[in-house]
Amino acid sequence: MDVSLQLQRPLRFKEVLNHRTDCFKIRSFLGSLSFAGTIQFTPWRCECLPSRVSLRVTAGAADFSKRRQRRLSTRSSKSSKGFGRKTKLGTGNQKRDLKDNGENEDSNIPTLSESEESNQTEMESTVAVDEESTIALYQKNKVNESEKEELKEDVPSKTKSYLNAENGSARKVVEDVLGLQKKELNLENDTVSTSRDAAAYEGKHFTDYAITEEKHLAGTETDGTVTGKDEKTIEDASAKLKLEMEEKLRKQEIERLAEGNFLKGNKIFVYPQTVRPDEDIEVFFNRSFSTLNDEKDILIMGAFNDWRWRSFTMRLNKTYFKGDWWSCQIHVPKEAYKMDFVFFNGQNIYDNNDKQDFCIIVEGGMDVFAFEDFLLEEKRRELEKLAKEQAEKERQEEEQRRIEAEKAASEADRAQAKVETGKRREILEQLMKQAPRSVDNIWFIEPNEFKGADKVKLYYNKTSGPLAHANELWIHGGHNNWCNGLTIVEKFLRSGREGGDWWYAEVVVPGRALVLDWVFADGPPKVATIYDNNNYQDFHAVVPKSIPEEMYWVEEEHQIFRKLQAERKLREEAIRAKAEKTARMKAEMKERTLKRFLLSQKHIVYTEPLDIHAGSTVTVFYNPANTVLNGKHEIWFRCSFNCWTHRMGPLPPQRMLPADNGSHVKATVKVPLDAYMMDFVFSEREDGGMFDNKGGMDYHIPVFGGIVKEPPMHIVHIAVEMAPIAKVGGLGDVVTGLSRAVQDLNHNVNIILPKYDCLNLSHVKDLHYQKSYSWGGTEIKVWFGKVEGLSVYFLEPQNGFVWTGCVYGCKNDAERFGFFCHAALEFLHQGGLQPDIIHCHDWSSAPVAWLFKDHYMHYGLSKTRVVFTIHNLEFGAHFIGKAMAYADKATTVSHTYSKEVAGNPAVAPHLHKFHGILNGIDLDIWDPYNDKFIPVPYTSENVVEGKRAAKEALQQRLGLKKSDHPLVGIITRLTHQKGIHLIKHAIWNTLKRNGQVVLLGSAPDPRIQNDFVNLANQLHSSHSDQARLCLTYDEPLSHLIYAGAYFILVPSIFEPCGLTQLTAMRYGSIPVVRKTGGLYDTVFDVDDDKARAEAQGLEPNGFNFDGADGAGVDYALNRAISAWYDGRDWFNSLCKRVMEQDWSWNRPALDYMELYHAAKKY
Secondary structure (H helix, E strand, C coil), rough: EEEEECCCCCCHHHHHHCCCCCCCEEEEEEECCCCCCCEEEEECCCCCCCCCCCEEEEEEEECCHCCCCCCCCCCCCHHEEEEEEECCCCCEEEEHHHCCCCCCCCHHHHHHHHECCCCEEEECCCCCHHHHHHHHHHCCCCCHHHHHHHHHHHHHHHHHHHHCCCCHHHHHHHHHHHHHHHCCCCHHHCCEEEEEHHHHHHHHHHHHHHHHHHHHHCCCCCCCCCCHHHHCCCCCCCCHHHHHHHHHHHHHHHHHHHHHHHHHHCCCEEECCCCCCCCEEEEEEEEHHCCCCCCCCCCCCCCCCCCCCEEEEEECCECCCCCCCEEEEECCCCCCCCEEEECCCCCCCCECCCCCCEEEHHHCCCCHHHHHHHHHHHHHHHHHHHHHHHHHHHHHHHHHHHHHHHHHHHHHHHHHHHHHHHHHHHHHHHHHHHHCCCECCCEEEECCCCHHHHHHHEEHHHHHHCCCCCCEEEEEECCEEEEEEEEEEECCCEECCCCEEEEEEEEEEECCCCCCEEEEECCCCCCCCCCCCCCCCCEEEEEECCCCHHHHHHHHHHHHHHHHHHHHHHHEEEEHHHHHHHHHHHHHHHHHHHHHHCCCCCCCCEECCCCEECCEEEEEEECHCCCCCCCCCCCEEEEECCCCCCCCCCCCCEEEEEEECCCCCCEEECCCCCCEEEEEEEEEEEEEEEEEECCCCCCCEECCCCCCCCCEEEEEEEEECCCCCEECCHHHHHHHHHHHCCCCCCEEEEEEECCCCCCHHHCCCEEEEEEEECCCEEEEEEEEEEEECEEEEEECCCCCCCCCCCCCCCCCCHHHHHHHHHHHHHHHCCCCCCCEEEEEEEEHEEEEEHHHHHHHCCCCCCCEEEEEEEECCCCCCCHHHHHHHHEEEECCCCCCHHHHHHCCCCCHHHHEEEEEEEEEECCCCCCCCCCCCCCCCHHHHHHHHHHHHHHHHHHHCCCCCCCCCEEEEEEEECCHCCHHHHHHHHHHHHHHHCHHHHHHHHCHCCCCCCCCHHHHHHHHHHHHCCEEEECCCCCCHHHHHHHHHHHECCCCCCCCCCCHHHHHCCCEEEEEECHHHHHHHHCCCCCCCCHHHHCCCCCCCCCEEEECCCCHHHHHHHHHHHHHHHCCCHHHHHHHHHHHCCCCCHHHHHHHHHHHEEEEEH
């Protein structure tokens, strides 16, 4: 923006600036450019001088490069540096005519049309100076030569200190003024052209000089220097003038905009016209064009960025501009990219731009995507703040609970101390009544009167008791009925007293003693063998001058109280430390398992970094050589987030680039802040073609640190077993263990179970009747309770189907369970429940799959999907096959078992949706560090000591010889599936190797049970100290066997998963198993399976064999026993290793969640 200053200067600035400073008014004209304008200062008060100063400020385009450069000429004077050519504003005749005609000073102001120019608008104000008046004024105020000389020397020195040589134009003004003073009078007009910024500087320097000159002429400066106070005054005045000029410019420009927008019929405009973030704007609204034209109050209501940021409501004020304009100021936040608003009357009449709302674009700030990231970051900070506040609240609540608990415990301790003190007092008072001061010819004390802390002599007649022939005499004593145990030990000396064989010992009486207690012995403690204890009643003597009895009992009660407190705090600290260690070990194991999960497919895909964090950049590496895309010329990466539901949708396909490591290719992705899961697949072309989508499961990797958490999924298990309340086999363990693990991942899990009359209700908390509903011609009662922290609905049909005293074994089991399955679905339907997943198990709840699809999927449960798990294909194959056809996804309990049954007619047609997922064990139930059934709690750090103690306890309980030999444990149901012929062979082979064997289990088949009873009798006769067969179910004994045995044998003919080998490793016992099903997937032979274990991110952990004969089991068992005999240190390290492996539900729960998400896509 250019600014031109036209100055017609008087002889002295003082004569001009001595008058009122408010005798100028500003009139503005602005052209078509946004920030162009001209201001003109014209006198409007009658007391203004006839000589006047006129400033012309020309505002042009901000882009100076597009303006035509003005031609500059240099004055002949040396002091003219930086100024343009002088330009006459009018001829002398014109001026005289103006004066003679007596025209007022405003008559020279040109009209708008006369002043417009293309791309630049300027108004020039003609300054008419009456020469005669000016000369007269000059003569009247003429200074003497000394004053002129002072002005010549003093003023430039001052102005240099203020103005510096920063602005040539400003310096030119000062030098010209001095030139006028030297020459007495110069009426020529100077025209100075400069930029708008230069004008601001010139105004400041002009004012600075004028004020300095005025002070000089007034005699206020005499030493040729400027004080700091004067300099501050000058700067303040200059800044004030500059602000006033800018404000007047702004008002003139707004007035022009108001007039222009009114003529165009525009309803609103803003100033500045270009809205930028973190600035104030003024919004103008023309009421006359609005539905609010008759309203007295006008308010604006709005927000920024599509109404998502910083809402506001403000009242508008009436302006003086033509056209009924109202306005208010609004601050635009730095995060804004758009302002949205409407106008209203403060009640119910709105102008919302024909239902489209008003909006203004904010330039130069955030865009939509940057704002989204900003919002997410804001949300992250808010969540962190809330988390801190919640943590502090929980800490305070916990502290309050601790204080209350401590108070209650302290009161309990005090009450216990009071009770214990009462008991002690009663006994001691009875004792004091019976205690003598001496016994003739046996003992006495000198002096007869003594008190606490006195030294006395206790005399004893050696010949009076059993110590007559002892070589030495000792006193073993205490006080107050031995309340502090043994506190007096002294040796007797021969006294030489007559009348017997008297000996004495010098004893210090305890300070708080009411009664002394002692016995005589032939030696010091732990050495003496002969005692005189007064016929088992001990000796007692009253302390004659003891402390007052009441005082003693008050102190005694306090001491007991303090002792109880200290003991309790030690117990509490031990419990707390143990709980913290348990939680830490579980967290560390979970972390290791997650890392193993992320690396489980490293031969196909992995990421750098391994742990993906929201807001970071991640590189995905993919090896197509190990997938269906092997040999493809191009690999395209297709990615999204949050299970393909992210607000940004799928990212554009990205062609993967060759990586440095062999056949891998890579792609880089920026992870958004609101991601909790990264989802991707691979394709051969940009437009698709062949895909690698992990067999329909897609690839998923968890994202950490996102501000959005995964929304909880609702899973309902419909099953006929549940541990520990209705457990028959492994199915019950899976239902409980899987449910707890998924719930720990912050999902909602419910279980629907029959309310058998044989339920173990001791493990059900808060069991209560909830409601009833009718279905199938009967009433069905619904009960609710908590089992292992899980919400369980118990269905009790009144037709008697669950009142059979057993889970299985009825002739109509299929009918019973079919009815239950249908009743469970009806319960969901009538209750309005909409689970995401219904998970049914084995043949017993298989009917859920087809009943759901036929009767409920299209009648209220449309968003639900069915997952079916095969636990054992040996039972109910027909039901399993039908469920496989109807289920959305199906699983079995190990990878190897899924391959073993893939050819079964019930499974073969549905392999595309069939997956193997290992079972896990419950780490809270099976935990050697917190197991109440074993003698010493242990972890991998002290596994050797823990197992040694458990082995000794097991040997003692079962009557086995306590010897340092290998102990083999067998915990199983005795069925042909479990390899009973191999179990018998292994027992005899272990005994032959001088080992010990413990078997726990029973057979549902009476013939097999009798067979093992005979074997138990035979072993009891021939190897009673080496073998023991416990042919029953005993939960505590099973814990002791897992801990005390060094090996656990599982020689199953087939095993879908198996939990025995997993539990064994949890207790540091080494599994010896046959290679089948889940046994093969979990046990890696120390000699043969190192590579296979490494592929799973594990180390070898046991011994296995192939054959189903004696030679096969001998191959594994002999190597195991030899390892125990030959390398005890290596074997102990193997026990430690297997304890640190995670065979819990941590990993299976992650696999099942992937399966549930995949099922939801269908």
